[in-house]
Amino acid sequence: MAIYSKEDIITLLQEAGLRVTHHRTSVLSFLVKQRAPVTVYEMIDSLRKKEGIDQATVYRNLTSLQEAGLIKRSDFNHGHAHYEFETGRPSHQLVCNNCETIEKIDGISIDDTVKKMLKKSKKFKRTTTHSMEIYGLCKSCA
Amino acid sequence: MAIYSKEDIITLLQEAGLRVTHHRTSVLSFLVKQRAPVTVYEMIDSLRKKEGIDQATVYRNLTSLQEAGLIKRSDFNHGHAHYEFETGRPSHQLVCNNCETIEKIDGISIDDTVKKMLKKSKKFKRTTTHSMEIYGLCKSCA
């Protein structure tokens, strides 16, 4: 997962047209290191302790990074947001209905299905992103 | 959409093992009439005006109905919940990133993809529900 150096992060921000601030770099670096979506709470907790970043700053950077397409938000019907780094490759999630377990599964594309949906649509001509989430009980909760 | 009579609603509640209260029947009836997911705000607004139902009651009934599998919750990364009647047939959504437009597309199954996901999973043996949402700008916002 450490395939992104600090310089890579900076390049990503610049190419996205975002200012390279210390805090924004930290927020994106944090997400690059994760294996699954993390809650905003976890990010605030970690980033405040380690670098003294304020929660408002974390929220504002998450918003700007998402608008730039660098990270992906998923609520999982939990009533709070989770974020993960956007790799550009297909990735979807299995979500436990009982605990906070979220398993990412990479490499399964649903582009064909998305195309079918778009063909049937009356209100959309094109789309930009999509998400697929599968819910159930994880092995330890079952 | 008026294929569900009041008696049908009552039967659904009974078969789900839920008490048939006046308010719970109203909440489920309301959702049966919709063509797309609606926000909790809209439901509270309508049900309070028409029948004087309290917001806590709306929330509690939405929770019990969802746990019974009669309705489906989707947050759409909006930071608030939306609900729709669960028909049991495949149905997914196109969501506008700018306005509140949500278009339901029925009849496209993703069960095969879900199976593929489950096969790759290490933490889940089986799952119960799934959701697929496609994001972009609707025609009027594009």
Place this chain on the structure above:
DNA sequence: AGTTTCTTGCAAATAACTCGCGTTTTTATT
């Protein structure tokens, strides 16, 4: 270096729920 524009911290505000508890309704049982 100077200027503009964006970002940040802090505290306060708002939005979206959730809870405690006394009262009422539903359902099961006589």
Place this chain on the structure above:
DNA sequence: AATAAAAACGCGAGTTATTTGCAAGAAACT
């Protein structure tokens, strides 16, 4: 139909998640 137990309700207060206003600080442009 009356009775009792269990679940649901209304209301007000509380909590959680997120947003905002504003003055000060940092980044980018010239």
